[in-house]
Amino acid sequence: xxxxxxxxxxxxxxxxxxxxxxxxxxxxxxxxxxxxxxxxxxxxxxxxxxxxxxxxxxxxxxxxxxxxxxxxxxxxxxxxxxxxxxxxxxxxxxxxxxxxxxxxxxxxxxxxxxxxxxxxxxxxxxxxxxxxxxxxxxxxxxxxxxxxxxxxxxxxxxxxxxxxxxxxxxxxxxxxxxxxxxxxxxxxxxxxxxxxxxxxxxxxxxxxxxxxxxxxxxxxxxxxxxxxxxxxxxxxxxxxxxxxxxxxxxxxxxxxxxxxxxxxxxxxxxxxxxxxxxxxxxxxxxxxxxxxxxxxxxxxxxxxxxxxxxxxxxxxxxxxxxxxxxxxxxxxxxxxxxxxxxxxxxxxxxxxxxxxxxxxxxxxxxxxxxxxxxxxxxxxxxxxxxxxxxxxxxxxxxxxxxxxxxxxxxxxxxxxxxxxxxxxxxxxxxxxxxxxxxxxxxxxxxxxxxxxxxxxxxxxxxxxxxxxxxxxxxxxxxxxxxxxxxxxxxxxxx
Amino acid sequence: xxxxxxxxxxxxxxxxxxxxxxxxxxxxxxxxxxxxxxxxxxxxxxxxxxxxxxxxxxxxxxxxxxxxxxxxxxxxxxxxxxxxxxxxxxxxxxxxxxxxxxxxxxxxxxxxxxxxxxxxxxxxxxxxxxxxxxxxxxxxxxxxxxxxxxxxxxxxxxxxxxxxxxxxxxxxxxxxxxxxxxxxxxxxxxxxxxxxxxxxxxxxxxxxxxxxxxxxxxxxxxxxxxxxxxxxxxxxxxxxxxxxxxxxxxxxxxxxxxxxxxxxxxxxxxxxxxxxxxxxxxxxxxxxxxxxxxxxxxxxxxxxxxxxxxxxxxxxxxxxxxxxxxxx
Numbered sequence: 001x002x003x004x005x006x007x008x009x010x011x012x013x014x015x016x017x018x019x020x021x022x023x024x025x026x027x028x029x030x031x032x033x034x035x036x037x038x039x040x041x042x043x044x045x046x047x048x049x050x051x052x053x054x055x056x057x058x059x060x061x062x063x064x065x066x067x068x069x070x071x072x073x074x075x076x077x078x079x080x081x082x083x084x085x086x087x088x089x090x091x092x093x094x095x096x097x098x099x100x101x102x103x104x105x106x107x108x109x110x111x112x113x114x115x116x117x118x119x120x121x122x123x124x125x126x127x128x129x130x131x132x133x134x135x136x137x138x139x140x141x142x143x144x145x146x147x148x149x150x151x152x153x154x155x156x157x158x159x160x161x162x163x164x165x166x167x168x169x170x171x172x173x174x175x176x177x178x179x180x181x182x183x184x185x186x187x188x189x190x191x192x193x194x195x196x197x198x199x200x201x202x203x204x205x206x207x208x209x210x211x212x213x214x215x216x217x218x219x220x221x222x223x224x225x226x227x228x229x230x231x232x233x234x235x236x237x238x239x240x241x242x243x244x245x246x247x248x249x250x251x252x253x254x255x256x257x258x259x260x261x262x263x264x265x266x267x268x269x270x271x272x273x274x275x276x277x278x279x280x281x282x283x284x285x286x287x288x289x290x291x292x293x294x295x296x297x298x299x300x301x302x303x304x305x306x307x308x309x310x311x312x313x314x315x316x317x318x319x320x321x322x323x324x325x326x327x328x329x330x331x332x333x334x335x336x337x338x339x340x341x342x343x344x345x346x347x348x349x350x351x352x353x354x355x356x357x358x359x360x361x362x363x364x365x366x367x368x369x370x371x372x373x374x375x376x377x378x379x380x381x382x383x384x385x386x387x388x389x390x391x392x393x394x395x396x397x398x399x400x401x402x403x404x405x406x407x408x409x410x411x412x413x414x415x416x417x418x419x420x421x422x423x424x425x426x427x428x429x430x431x432x433x434x435x436x437x438x439x440x441x442x443x444x445x446x447x448x449x450x451x452x453x454x455x456x457x458x459x460x461x462x463x464x465x466x467x468x469x470x471x472x473x474x475x476x477x478x479x480x481x482x483x484x485x486x487x488x489x490x491x492x493x494x
Numbered sequence: 495x496x497x498x499x500x501x502x503x504x505x506x507x508x509x510x511x512x513x514x515x516x517x518x519x520x521x522x523x524x525x526x527x528x529x530x531x532x533x534x535x536x537x538x539x540x541x542x543x544x545x546x547x548x549x550x551x552x553x554x555x556x557x558x559x560x561x562x563x564x565x566x567x568x569x570x571x572x573x574x575x576x577x578x579x580x581x582x583x584x585x586x587x588x589x590x591x592x593x594x595x596x597x598x599x600x601x602x603x604x605x606x607x608x609x610x611x612x613x614x615x616x617x618x619x620x621x622x623x624x625x626x627x628x629x630x631x632x633x634x635x636x637x638x639x640x641x642x643x644x645x646x647x648x649x650x651x652x653x654x655x656x657x658x659x660x661x662x663x664x665x666x667x668x669x670x671x672x673x674x675x676x677x678x679x680x681x682x683x684x685x686x687x688x689x690x691x692x693x694x695x696x697x698x699x700x701x702x703x704x705x706x707x708x709x710x711x712x713x714x715x716x717x718x719x720x721x722x723x724x725x726x727x728x729x730x731x732x733x734x735x736x737x738x739x740x741x742x743x744x745x746x747x748x749x750x751x752x753x754x755x756x757x758x759x760x761x762x763x764x765x766x767x768x769x770x771x772x773x774x775x776x777x778x779x780x781x782x783x784x785x786x787x788x789x790x791x792x793x794x795x796x797x798x799x800x801x802x803x804x805x806x807x808x809x810x811x812x813x814x815x816x817x818x819x820x821x822x
């Protein structure tokens with residue numbers, strides 16, 4: 001308790017509060033703008049932290065990470081353009097809400113879920129970093145592979161009307177997820193000699209094309225009827241009972257985001273899509289999803305934001321860099337002569353406590369900025385649709401150019417806009433497509449790692465009880481879904 | 495550490511600017527009468543790797559120096575993909591006027607084409623500078639009873655089992671293929687996602703050992719992983735007691751430089767100026783310190799002639815190495 005108070009007193013100095021606020025604000029703006037992503041913002045910010053104290057420096061960087069995770073929802077909801085790749089899942093219900101005139105409600109529920117997910121995971125980090133990081137070490141490629149196989153079964157439950165169509169677009173996503181150099185042999189696959197494709201298709205560009213740009217094409221087809229979004233009857237207010245109804249979803253998704261965040265290498269995109277799929281497939285009214293369900297937004301955002309602090313658990317406790325953002329934060333620690341890892345808890349406990357306090361402060365500041373931001377941004381939804389379409393098309397092209405690095409990104413985004421338009425026209429699910437695409441690279445890598453590590457011997461799975469349990473659940477889930485579907489068809493035919 | 499950083503970013507550059515002015519007056523003046531002026535606009539420094547990695551951090555450390563030197567901004571732009579290939583292709587196509595440089599690893603030009611052919615060769619560029627060399631290492635979990643990589647291989651041989659290791663990319667697979675050939679032990683690479691993936695797998699003790707050229711420093715100094723061997727010819731700068739592969743008796747080494755190159759038709763006078771600017775910028779002791787202490791990158795500062803020679807030799811060596819083990 002004393003440590004906590006000491007941490008807060010170190011964190012609540014005016015200069016530290018200012019740096020945390022600056023970080024969150026910067027991250028929020030970066031998150032809102034498609035084309036500027038978190039790693040870039042962090043890389044640019046790291047040199048600035050050289051001149052700050054360790055607490056301010058690290059908190060500044062963490063503030064950017066947190067702020068960008070929150071900000072990503074804004075453009076996802078208002079423009080169907082994910083500001084960060086991980087907010088692509090937020091588009092699925094956020095944008096339909098905005099079209100219904102409930103932009104502000106969608107932004108607010110996203111904010112509530114973000115802040116809750118963030119603070120939840122931060123508290124888990126503070127309380128359980130060391131024991132949880134040891135659990136994370138038990139999760140190897142075999143277990144990750146099992147989790148992702150289980151996740152693939154969501155494709156079936158998210159297919160909507162036609163299972164066949166859902167599977168077709170899911171497999172199309174999987175197929176496109178295999179583009180790039182083979183992880184094991186370095187052999188180019190479906191790259192057509194284009195070096196831009198060696199590292200695979202960029203998720204961000206695909207999400208922009210598939211979700212935002214194709215939607216704009218659909219809007220433009222209804223020429224002559226372009227009009228601004230109507231205000232919801234009686235104005236758009238997020239009611240208390242709606243927040244209450246979303247709370248179980250937010251809690252579940254925060255938990256899922258925290259668990260997935262602790263495992264190095266899974267990332268926020270996988271987590272937000274899984275949370276969305278989980279909530280949608282277990283809902284008693286799954287047909288509302290995709291049409292503007294507040295729960296859908298809440299699930300994606302809570303998980304997305306929980307990943308950020310949870311990802312710091314292996315970093316703080318063991319010095320494991322989960323990804324490029326974590327590697328940059330390690331660098332910032334090193335500048336100040338602190339090495340992340342078990343010893344940090346002994347030798348630099350006071351710094352760590354102050355960082356924890358700053359992280360909680362960042363959560364609160366996220367809410368403040370987000371609250372005012374959403375009031376401001378929600379008005380954008382009332383702009384004439386002709387203005388919105390033009391702006392979004394512009395943002396899509398610029399974002400794709402920056403993300404893709406070259407004109408190649410622009411060609412890709414146009415190509416995927418066409419694909420997205422076709423999927424919509426012929427009623428194929430782009431949700432299952434995205435899930436297939438998001439999961440495949442990690443699934444393939446972990447599968448091939450698992451095959452090597454187990455010597456391709458199925459009996460060695462016995463040494464991986466966690467993986468076995470998840471695989472059993474997977475089989476059960478498939479069986480249940482199949483039998484449920486049989487029932488549905490039987491009912492339909494009788 | 496922190497002082498070093500402040501030093502590097504804040505320090506005045508009066509001396510360099512004076513030298514630059516004198517150098518311009520003495521050498522540049524008569525030349526500029528017939529050569530193109532350079533730079534007449536901001537210089538694009540196209541980095542072949544993503545933001546935040548070692549290559550990117552070196553580019554970002556160098557660009558403020560260079561900007562100040564030429565009074566035009568050096569703008570760092572990341573164009574990651576294909577191990578630097580995407581950046582190289584875009585710079586190959588850029589106007590050869592010295593306003594677009596590519597900063598990437600030497601393997602982009604000397605090694606990668608053995609696996610994935612891209613639309614450029616080493617000869618499409620003039621390689622103006624080498625500004626550092628990565629120091630690749632073999633690491634393992636501290637609980638493993640080995641002191642060096644040789645111990646690991648000897649144990650595997652005695653127990654007649656395979657070794658599995660977390661692999662960084664194709665280069666280490668060729669190296670370990672040769673180690674396997676020379677020692678008679680099967681060494682299987684487990685592919686991972688970048689240098690962080692290697693360190694993760696080693697800390698979690700999922701593999702026998704790992705190979706990484708990335709930032710292994712923090713994990714080594716915190717004791718969560720230990721060094722078994724270093725792969726380049728020269729011993730590590732900071733930990734010279736760690737044996738190199740050659741010291742352990744294996745006839746192989748890795749060599750990955752960080753290079754700056756321009757399209758091959760860039761005018762001679764402009765190339766000379768770029769070379770001089772880079773040389774001066776990288777001469778700052780704070781840059782050297784940043785490379786060696788923060789990134790575990792060996793500090794080097796070579797001009798065009800040395801760079802060209804080094805890359806040609808490297809290309810030849812890698813071709814021989816790949817021929818010796820064959821591509822998978």
